[in-house]
Amino acid sequence: MTPDLFSQIVAAAACIVILWRAEPAINRMRARSSPILLRLSFWCLAVAAIGALVEIVLSGPPPWPATVGAIGVALLLFCERRIRYLTRRPPTVRPDVQ
Template sequence: MTPVLQLAMLVCCAVILWRADRAIDAMSTGSRLIVRVAYWALAVGAIAQIGTIVLYGDRPSLPALIVAAGIAGLLAGERRIRSLVAPRQGGRHTRVI
């Protein structure tokens, strides 16, 4: 069971790293700091998890794998991240129903 958990976590972390890297590259100077820090933290966490599995043979826990799979699914399914787009100069956003 351990190699299955490790492989699944490696795949999830690779997806997180791939999507976080693309999001960081797409950010403009008008992006909010909290969004930048959040994507940076996701990327660093994914790199650290990959490193601990590859270098030390760490076995991820099932709850950690479920969280990583959820984050990877959210990032993989999102085509356009609205929080990266700087708000218009007019101030208010219009809501489409």
């Protein structure tokens, strides 16, 4: 497997994951209850993933920064999106308090 083919497969898989995770999020957003920046960001992610897939099919391998960026976005869409969950420290047990 050549590096170009590997890069195409990895980037296409990341774009498919982005579409798979962003599309339901867009569908669940309501016009009045969701912030406009959040709706716009998910819409831009979906459009960019579609454009990247088309570009991969038509022209060839993407540059490596774009591939790494697509992987990063796909991984971020898999993690928990609540900031409180990401910043919370695990509970510690203090022996003197019961």
